[in-house]
Amino acid sequence: MITAFIGVGSNVDREKHIRAACQELSLIASNLKMSPVYACESFGFSGNDFYNMVVRLDTSLNLVEFSAALKEIEVKWGRDIDAAKFQNRTIDLDILLFGNEISQKKPLVPREDIFKYSFVTQPLYDLAPDLVIPNDERTLCQILAAIPAPVALRRIDFQF
Known part of the structure; x- marks a missing residue:
């Protein structure tokens, strides 16, 4: 094993799609542990806030x-995988x-998103603060501090 x-994100019917993503992941994997859910403004385009x-x-x-299994889940839940990078996402x-x-x-x-976006690094840190990233000697706390323009995050009281 x-x-x-x-990383799981949605800005279209967010609660429904975050729950659906976790349910789908439980069908192809085991021992799931979830980080807190954070809300933040859409990044790179004007759209609804993301979870x-x-x-x-x-x-x-x-x-x-x-990777192929994840793409199948995204498509099943309405994602257009050929669409532009920064756009609304169901899952x-x-x-x-x-x-x-x-x-x-x-x-x-x-x-590389681990090193660029606080909406990726913060929940990763919450889940595994002592995690060592392969090929990098910094702690997740140091990586978070080095993100050049961190996005403002709001922790959501999310019930799975």
């Missing part, structure tokens, strides 16, 4: 198989970490 960390969180899970799939599932694997080809892991 491989432990993976998945973002991170899920820690164990999977027997390899990286390519797991957005991103592999942040996949064990200690480092991949320079798609899917890229560790995902």
Whole structure:
């Protein structure tokens, strides 16, 4: 089994789609642990606020198989995977970490969003504060502090 960390986001019918994403992940993985859910403004475009969180899970799939399974979930729940990067999302599932694997080809892991966006790093930190990112010597706290323009986050009282 491989432990993976998945970024989960939605800005369309957010509560429904965050719950659906977690339910779908439970069908392809085990030992799910969820971070708190955060709300933040849409990034890179004008749209509804996003809900973002991170899920820690164990999977027997390899990286390519797991990535394909996540894409299937996104499409099932109405995501247009060929659409522009910054746009409204029913469900957005991103592999942040996949064990200690480092991949320079798609899917890229560790995902660079960990080092760029507080809406990714904060819930990851909440879930696993002592986590060591492969190929990086900094703590998640140091990575959070180094994000150049952190997005304002509001922790949501979310019931799964």
